[in-house]
Amino acid sequence: MDLGLTEDQEMLRSMARDFIEQETPRAFVRDMEEDDRGFTAEMWQKIAQVGWLGLIVPEEHGGTGQNLVDLGILMEEVGHGVMPGPLFNTALVTVAILDSGSDAQKAEYLPRIAAGDLIATAAILEPYSRLDANGINLTAEMSGGNYTLNGTKMFVENAHAADYLLVAARSGGSGEDGVTLLLVDARSQGVAVEKLKTIATDNQCEVTFSNVSVPAANVLGTAGNGWEPLRLLLQKGAALRCCQMVGALQEVLDMTVEYVKNRVQFGRPIGSFQAIQHYCANMATDVDGSRFITYQAIWRLGEGLPSDLEVSSAKAWVSDSAQRVAATAHQCHGAIGFTQEHDLQLFTRRLKAWEVSFGDGDYHRERVAQAMNI
Amino acid sequence: MDFRFSQEAQTIRDEAEDFVTKEWQNPGYDLTGGLAGWHGDEETREAGHEVARQFAKKLVGRGWYTMHWPSEYGGQDASIEKQLAYREVMSYHDAPAALGGGLVAPVLMVHGQEWQKQLFLPQLANADIEFAQGFSEPDAGSDLAGLKTRAVRDGDDYVVSGQKIWGTYRNDWIHILVRTDPDAPKHRGITYLLARLKDEDGNYMPGIQVRGIQDGTGNHRWDELFMENWRVPANNILGEENRGWYAAMTTLSFERSNIGRPAQLLRTLEQFIDWCSRVRDEGGDTPIDRAEIRHRLAEWRVRVETLRSLCYRVGWMQSEGMIPQKESSMVKFAGDELFQHIYRGLAQIMDGYGNLLPTNGPRFSLPDDNFLPARGWQSIGTSIGGGTREIQKNIIAQRGLGLPR
Numbered sequence: 001m002d003l004g005l006t007e008d009q010e011m012l013r014s015m016a017r018d019f020i021e022q023e024t025p026r027a028f029v030r031d032m033e034e035d036d037r038g039f040t041a042e043m044w045q046k047i048a049q050v051g052w053l054g055l056i057v058p059e060e061h062g063g064t065g066q067n068l069v070d071l072g073i074l075m076e077e078v079g080h081g082v083m084p085g086p087l088f089n090t091a092l093v094t095v096a097i098l099d100s101g102s103d104a105q106k107a108e109y110l111p112r113i114a115a116g117d118l119i120a121t122a123a124i125l126e127p128y129s130r131l132d133a134n135g136i137n138l139t140a141e142m143s144g145g146n147y148t149l150n151g152t153k154m155f156v157e158n159a160h161a162a163d164y165l166l167v168a169a170r171s172g173g174s175g176e177d178g179v180t181l182l183l184v185d186a187r188s189q190g191v192a193v194e195k196l197k198t199i200a201t202d203n204q205c206e207v208t209f210s211n212v213s214v215p216a217a218n219v220l221g222t223a224g225n226g227w228e229p230l231r232l233l234l235q236k237g238a239a240l241r242c243c244q245m246v247g248a249l250q251e252v253l254d255m256t257v258e259y260v261k262n263r264v265q266f267g268r269p270i271g272s273f274q275a276i277q278h279y280c281a282n283m284a285t286d287v288d289g290s291r292f293i294t295y296q297a298i299w300r301l302g303e304g305l306p307s308d309l310e311v312s313s314a315k316a317w318v319s320d321s322a323q324r325v326a327a328t329a330h331q332c333h334g335a336i337g338f339t340q341e342h343d344l345q346l347f348t349r350r351l352k353a354w355e356v357s358f359g360d361g362d363y364h365r366e367r368v369a370q371a372m373n374i
Numbered sequence: 375m376d377f378r379f380s381q382e383a384q385t386i387r388d389e390a391e392d393f394v395t396k397e398w399q400n401p402g403y404d405l406t407g408g409l410a411g412w413h414g415d416e417e418t419r420e421a422g423h424e425v426a427r428q429f430a431k432k433l434v435g436r437g438w439y440t441m442h443w444p445s446e447y448g449g450q451d452a453s454i455e456k457q458l459a460y461r462e463v464m465s466y467h468d469a470p471a472a473l474g475g476g477l478v479a480p481v482l483m484v485h486g487q488e489w490q491k492q493l494f495l496p497q498l499a500n501a502d503i504e505f506a507q508g509f510s511e512p513d514a515g516s517d518l519a520g521l522k523t524r525a526v527r528d529g530d531d532y533v534v535s536g537q538k539i540w541g542t543y544r545n546d547w548i549h550i551l552v553r554t555d556p557d558a559p560k561h562r563g564i565t566y567l568l569a570r571l572k573d574e575d576g577n578y579m580p581g582i583q584v585r586g587i588q589d590g591t592g593n594h595r596w597d598e599l600f601m602e603n604w605r606v607p608a609n610n611i612l613g614e615e616n617r618g619w620y621a622a623m624t625t626l627s628f629e630r631s632n633i634g635r636p637a638q639l640l641r642t643l644e645q646f647i648d649w650c651s652r653v654r655d656e657g658g659d660t661p662i663d664r665a666e667i668r669h670r671l672a673e674w675r676v677r678v679e680t681l682r683s684l685c686y687r688v689g690w691m692q693s694e695g696m697i698p699q700k701e702s703s704m705v706k707f708a709g710d711e712l713f714q715h716i717y718r719g720l721a722q723i724m725d726g727y728g729n730l731l732p733t734n735g736p737r738f739s740l741p742d743d744n745f746l747p748a749r750g751w752q753s754i755g756t757s758i759g760g761g762t763r764e765i766q767k768n769i770i771a772q773r774g775l776g777l778p779r
Contacts, residue, residue: 001377001378001380001383001455001686001689001690001693002375002690003375003377003686003687003690004375004690005375006375257775260777261776261777261778268778269777271771271777272777272778272779274764276777277768277771278768278771280770280775280777281703281707281767281768281770281771281774281775282767284704284775285684285708285770288684288687288701288704289680289683289684289704289708290680292683292684292686292687293680293683295375295377296377296683299376299377300377309675309679312676313675313676313679313680316672316676317676317677317679317680362669365669365672365673365676366668366669366672368672368675369668369669369671369672372647372671372672372675374647374650374671
């Protein structure tokens with residue numbers, strides 16, 4: 001049993017932290033909240049240059065061929081620095097192409113992703129916003145070598161900036177049968193993207209598909225059998241989101257500990273009061289629990305082991321504990337933490353969004369119950 | 375990163391699993407967690423104690439009882455991971471003992487005089503002796519270093535007067551912390567003694583009086599120990615005079631992951647689910663057909679899983695030569711809280727059945743081997759004993775996070 005990071009992973013972590021502090025400092029994060037695109041082309045190119053877009057892309061396709069745990073460690077740092085931009089989304093589509101793509105698709109898309117020339121995001125949820133197979137109703141009708149897509153996808157992160165959309169569509173059947181995954185050129189005729197305003201300013205989009213024509217060659221995996229790979233992709237998405245949340249939670253804890261050490265009331269640092277100390281102890285325990293339950297999940301996924309119970313345990317725990325930690329952090333910070341000028345809100349708002357991303361506590365507790373055979 | 379057990383640890387898991395399912399049957403007394411049975415009956419309690427001792431003897435026979443000890447004292451220098459893997463299995467099966475020697479063994483190994491080592495370590499290793507523990511006092515609980523039991527040197531003896539509490543003083547021997555220098559700062563005036571509580575005939579030594587304490591359910595669980603001019607040979611000192619506090623902190627490389635807690639809770643959940651499937655109402659529904667109960671069970675499973683990952687973290691740190699501190703406090707208090715939380719919830723779901731005592735006999739065949747309400751009561755005590763939840767949080771905040779005192 002080894003719960004630590006390898007030397008290479010430690011190096012990845014420390015380089016990521018340095019890069020994010022330097023290239024996307026908090027002032028930049030704030031600027032990007034006001035920015036229509038939410039990130040800059042310059043920043044994206046730098047991310048490509050340091051190799052993050054090709055992190056899990058095999059060397060033959062222009063990447064460095066690292067594994068899912070490595071990607072998780074990177075996501076932890078992305079969360080720690082609340083780094084803006086579509087890295088998470090592009091990485092998740094990269095995972096999907098690696099898991100389900102044909103050799104030709106890998107050769108076509110992966111080098112472009114690694115080079116920073118292709119931004120992608122997954123379009124899964126629909127207006128009804130449910131994460132099971134019955135929630136996928138956007139139609140994909142086959143005729144003459146093309147699929148025609150009609151329907152609406154909701155909460156598609158960074159779709160406004162995407163070159164490609166990984167769309168979960170229904171090509172027939174019902175339930176888990178008849179789900180088809182397609183890589184759709186976001187500039188196809190009939191694709192309309194509307195940005196939604198959210199509490200997290202996290203660039204969620206509504207994407208409508210009106211008679212969008214997609215070549216059959218763009219089917220990822222086999223047509224009609226997309227549910228199983230999608231299910232796995234949702235698990236990996238949940239685990240990677242947990243990694244991102246763990247990074248953010250660690251920073252929220254560190255920020256709070258620093259604050260209570262220095263904030264003086266009644267002639268002494270408030271961190272010397274036991275009420276505050278016990279809040280901090282609770283936060284630290286929540287954060288560490290989140291970290292190791294997440295590591296267990298991402299490691300199992302990376303190893304290809306059955307992970308239903310572990311992934312859902314992680315997301316259920318992290319989703320809930322994130323809200324506890326953020327609320328406690330605010331309590332410790334008092335009024336200043338409630339202001340825009342303080343950085344805490346940058347985290348609280350995102351943690352709120354990530355709580356429900358890839359399923360909230362209730363959703364995952366139901367999945368845990370299923371995994372327990374009850 | 376690798377959450378798999380090593381080959382060695384996996385082997386001991388398999389062996390322990392095989393052994394414990396064959397060799398351990400709960401006799402109808404709850405022998406874990408210091409709870410010797412839900413009854414005031416001394417005879418049954420002694421019988422339960424004997425069952426536990428016999429099981430420990432079997433572990434001695436397998437060579438497992440002191441696997442964590444250094445080889446120079448007959449142990450196997452078992453790795454932390456092996457200890458943890460083994461303890462997880464034994465705790466899951468609710469076996470009453472796993473790794474022997476208690477708190478006193480490492481102190482003996484490091485600080486003991488030769489005669490003490492030769493006399494006590496083999497007996498401890500064979501499960502032939504148990505020491506009573508004389509640490510807590512009426513006015514020294516969380517603030518243990520404030521203990522007042524006084525030992526004054528008189529010729530070849532210490533003359534000891536004072537009071538200890540929250541132990542069971544039925545053993546022949548006690549390991550006890552006493553104050554030898556009342557003027558020194560509190561941690562620096564304490565001496566560690568090994569002393570006879572009873573003579574060879576089983577009678578308490580002159581100056582010793584013991585009085586039982588019942589817990590809130592009438593269970594004789596602890597004793598009070600009164601000492602008045604009790605003479606203890608000065609040669610019984612363990613370590614140096616006035617250095618007893620530091621000797622008591624000796625732990626050696628014994629695993630301290632608290633892995634037994636999630637293991638035991640996991641089994642309880644499994645037994646409860648099994649019980650639910652046997653309890654059907656007129657419509658054929660079981661309690662787990664109710665969504666709110668299903669989700670509570672799932673939530674508990676998630677929390678057990680999270681706790682276990684934190685326990686593994688403590689074990690892993692120890693394996694790496696790191697010293698877990700706030701990490702140990704986390705698994706202690708989080709484990710205690712979860713213990714209470716789950717048992718409260720289970721008792722609610724079971725309605726009146728959740729209040730039935732094991733002394734009703736086996737006819738109800740309730741989860742947790744009929745101990746559910748007994749352990750539910752026990753769970754109140756666990757977040758106090760061994761360092762209260764609040765003390766653990768102080769440790770996390772002050773020593774772990776560096777908050778000012």
